[in-house]
Amino acid sequence: MFICLIRDSLSASKPGVLETVARACSPRVEAHGDDVVVCDARGLTRVIGAPAVIAEEMRRMAWERGLGVRVAIAGSQTAAWLLAHVRPGATIVPSGDEARMLERLPLSALIILPAPPRPTMALPSSKPAPPSTKNDMQPLRTSKAGQSDLQSRAVAEALSICDRWGLVTLGDLARLPRADVLTRMGPVGVRLHQAACGEDATPMVPTGEAPRFVERMELEWPVEGLEPLSFVLARICDALSVTLARADRGAVTITTRLRLVTKAMHERTLTLPSPMREAKTLRTLILLDLEAHPAPAGIDVVEVECGVTPGRIAQGSLLAYTVPTPEDLSTLLARLQALVGDSRVGAPVIVDTHNPRVSSMKPFVLSTRLHQGFGGQAPAPKNSEPRTSIRRLRVPVPVRVRVERGRPVSVALSERITLSERTSVRESKGVTTAAGPWRTSGHWWTSDAQTWDRDEWDVALESGVIYRLARNRQTDAWELEGEID
Amino acid sequence: MASAALSHLTQLLDSKHLAGTLTRPMEGGRPCIGTGVSLLDDAEHLAGGWPKGQLSEVIGSPSSGRTSVVMATLAAVTQQGGMVALVDVADRLDPASAEAAGVVLDRLLWVRGPQLSWGASQMTVGDLAVQRGLRAFDLIVRAGGVAVVVFDVADVPARHLRSLAASTWLRLGYVLEGRDTVGLVMGAQPIGRSAHGVSLTLQAKGKWTGRSAQSRRLTGLAVTPDVSQRVRRVRSAQPSGKEATPCLFALSATL
Numbered sequence: 001m002f003i004c005l006i007r008d009s010l011s012a013s014k015p016g017v018l019e020t021v022a023r024a025c026s027p028r029v030e031a032h033g034d035d036v037v038v039c040d041a042r043g044l045t046r047v048i049g050a051p052a053v054i055a056e057e058m059r060r061m062a063w064e065r066g067l068g069v070r071v072a073i074a075g076s077q078t079a080a081w082l083l084a085h086v087r088p089g090a091t092i093v094p095s096g097d098e099a100r101m102l103e104r105l106p107l108s109a110l111i112i113l114p115a116p117p118r119p120t121m122a123l124p125s126s127k128p129a130p131p132s133t134k135n136d137m138q139p140l141r142t143s144k145a146g147q148s149d150l151q152s153r154a155v156a157e158a159l160s161i162c163d164r165w166g167l168v169t170l171g172d173l174a175r176l177p178r179a180d181v182l183t184r185m186g187p188v189g190v191r192l193h194q195a196a197c198g199e200d201a202t203p204m205v206p207t208g209e210a211p212r213f214v215e216r217m218e219l220e221w222p223v224e225g226l227e228p229l230s231f232v233l234a235r236i237c238d239a240l241s242v243t244l245a246r247a248d249r250g251a252v253t254i255t256t257r258l259r260l261v262t263k264a265m266h267e268r269t270l271t272l273p274s275p276m277r278e279a280k281t282l283r284t285l286i287l288l289d290l291e292a293h294p295a296p297a298g299i300d301v302v303e304v305e306c307g308v309t310p311g312r313i314a315q316g317s318l319l320a321y322t323v324p325t326p327e328d329l330s331t332l333l334a335r336l337q338a339l340v341g342d343s344r345v346g347a348p349v350i351v352d353t354h355n356p357r358v359s360s361m362k363p364f365v366l367s368t369r370l371h372q373g374f375g376g377q378a379p380a381p382k383n384s385e386p387r388t389s390i391r392r393l394r395v396p397v398p399v400r401v402r403v404e405r406g407r408p409v410s411v412a413l414s415e416r417i418t419l420s421e422r423t424s425v426r427e428s429k430g431v432t433t434a435a436g437p438w439r440t441s442g443h444w445w446t447s448d449a450q451t452w453d454r455d456e457w458d459v460a461l462e463s464g465v466i467y468r469l470a471r472n473r474q475t476d477a478w479e480l481e482g483e484i485d
Numbered sequence: 486m487a488s489a490a491l492s493h494l495t496q497l498l499d500s501k502h503l504a505g506t507l508t509r510p511m512e513g514g515r516p517c518i519g520t521g522v523s524l525l526d527d528a529e530h531l532a533g534g535w536p537k538g539q540l541s542e543v544i545g546s547p548s549s550g551r552t553s554v555v556m557a558t559l560a561a562v563t564q565q566g567g568m569v570a571l572v573d574v575a576d577r578l579d580p581a582s583a584e585a586a587g588v589v590l591d592r593l594l595w596v597r598g599p600q601l602s603w604g605a606s607q608m609t610v611g612d613l614a615v616q617r618g619l620r621a622f623d624l625i626v627r628a629g630g631v632a633v634v635v636f637d638v639a640d641v642p643a644r645h646l647r648s649l650a651a652s653t654w655l656r657l658g659y660v661l662e663g664r665d666t667v668g669l670v671m672g673a674q675p676i677g678r679s680a681h682g683v684s685l686t687l688q689a690k691g692k693w694t695g696r697s698a699q700s701r702r703l704t705g706l707a708v709t710p711d712v713s714q715r716v717r718r719v720r721s722a723q724p725s726g727k728e729a730t731p732c733l734f735a736l737s738a739t740l
Binding site for chain 2: 320321322323324325328329331332335336339340344345346347348349350356359360361364365366367386387388389390391392393394395407433434435458460464465466482483484485
């Protein structure tokens with residue numbers, strides 16, 4: 001007896017939830033991605049109850065985890081698979097009734113059959129498979145979305161043949177002699193015929209449970225402050241580092257759970273830009289994060305769990321610039337964020353807008369791809385001619401501008417705001433040269449604050465400074481955008 | 486006698502790990518990073534570019550081309566795969582200008598200061614921003630692997646910089662010493678550099694085109710650089726008086 005669990009189309013996908021539910025009920029589970037799980041239900045009736053009770057229990061457990069599921073229990077994997085995909089809710093097939101339950105299903109249901117398993121015979125040069133984890137585990141059989149194009153095309157072609165024969169339901173196909181189907185459609189036809197009869201083509205191949213990289217320490221006395229906690233974290237991170245190294249894995253997320261004396265949980269999750277397993281780096285990152293987000297009370301239990309990915313193998317270059325190691329870069333970014341704030345550290349981003357005032361930044365992730373040209377040589381710089389830059393004021397400063405014959409002739413900064421100690425700028429300065437206006441506007445189709453409509457000018461003052469000014473065409477107010485430098 | 490005294494002094498400084506404070510004639514072949522402006526890298530000026538492991542400074546009044554020179558340096562390094570950092574104390578970087586100058590933005594670590602008006606009432610906040618900027622500069626240099634770290638205090642009032650301890654720049658120079666990182670301080674006035682660093686002073690005039698007022702537009706800046714406060718063999722043979730340096734390179738307008 002087999003159970004097929006499928007995420008209901010109305011629920012958002014939650015990786016790992018289906019597998020967790022299945023493993024809570026059965027030790028033999030085969031996961032097909034995040035949305036389909038098949039498990040062996042033999043013996044469960046003695047533990048949980050009748051098939052209907054098992055199905056209801058699994059639906060309840062999934063629902064508690066925020067996931068709506070379809071469940072089908074049948075004597076074969078294929079029957080459970082097809083019925084779970086086609087019928088909502090829970091479907092229970094009495095033993096031996098698979099063919100009868102399937103016979104009214106349309107032939108098009110066969111398109112969702114799982115792809116056949118890959119050959120298990122290892123090639124002579126292949127290495128032994130490393131222990132699987134949640135992140136890198138690939139299902140041997142995939143659902144419809146994961147089917148190979150070749151397999152999909154073959155099934156679609158066979159179904160079109162059935163359609164030309166006038167077959168409508170699985171029962172119509174099941175009633176044909178299998179030998180004749182083999183003669184006319186080949187192995188694909190036989191597989192479809194087996195499915196229509198509710199028979200399995202291959203046995204179930206259970207996948208191993210992904211190992212968890214978690215360390216936990218219960219303290220005899222509650223600790224307060226980072227200094228005593230750092231010693232605890234050092235021991236935990238040392239053990240985690242060894243475990244990760246043995247499994248050839250690197251941590252990509254670190255979840256720190258602190259159980260407080262108030263019985264509350266303080267949980268922090270760090271996402272690392274690249275896999276790492278150095279104990280010192282892991283400890284420093286956790287401590288820096290806890291420094292910015294301290295626990296509100298004394299700590300009873302410390303638990304650190306790592307989300308992992310296969311180990312990183314990188315080859316440096318003698319010709320390219322040296323860049324920080326991912327461990328050093330992560331530590332640096334964490335320190336900088338603790339110093340100036342999360343939102344003030346990153347890489348600048350060009351925003352897709354014509355509004356020059358808009359700027360943004362994104363988290364700094366240094367690409368490991370080397371910018372190399374032919375033969376490993378670093379490419380020559382693109383721009384040999386240096387360009388001027390503008391030092392833009394993030395918040396434009398209001399200025400008073402005297403205009404004659406449509407052109408600015410003198411500029412004075414508002415008294416209430418000073419850029420720096422350039423006191424001379426506060427006074428009205430004559431404009432020696434002015435170029436403009438260049439009109440920019442945008443978001444005029446909306447009536448919100450994003451609308452802008454400006455005339456921009458480049459003006460050189462007597463002091464030699466070249467400013468970029470903007471006149472708001474709606475309010476006729478002048479603002480200093482920045483200076484050409 | 487003088488040689489013995491100098492040797493004793495050198496040994497004394499070496500024992501205190503302060504050998505970098507001695508100003509010596511530049512040795513040939515010292516590792517440098519190009520400025521991205523070929524005329525600045527020639528033997529008459531920077532002789533190869535910014536020296537690695539040293540704190541140098543780019544000085545100039547507003548619209549003197551200092552930001553453009555720094556951006557040219559960052560562009561040259563990032564286009565060759567290097568990582569650079571900009572500690573932008575006054576938060577004045579324009580990403581569009583930087584990209585137009587050729588900077589690979591994904592390789593630019595941008596540390597932004599708080600949004601301040603730098604008025605008189607912001608004295609404490611301004612001091613704090615500068616202190617944080619210095620701390621960020623120090624962290625980046627110590628992390629290693631960053632080719633160029635720029636400390637942009639061009640728009641920070643001098644009173645905030647004067648409030649720093651006199652040993653600040655000496656300590657920053659000491660942190661940089663022996664590393665492959667170029668430290669650049671960009672300011673309106675001479676601020677501080679290490680003994681083997683360079684001070685590049687820039688002056689510029691706007692270049693305009695168009696005969697009529699309506700057709701006039703800014704085409705760039707004509708920049709006159711001056712490398713000062715540096716002991717170089719090339720210059721040691723020349724008279725110490727400052728000669729008028731002709732305009733050496735032009736910066737074209739991008740926006």
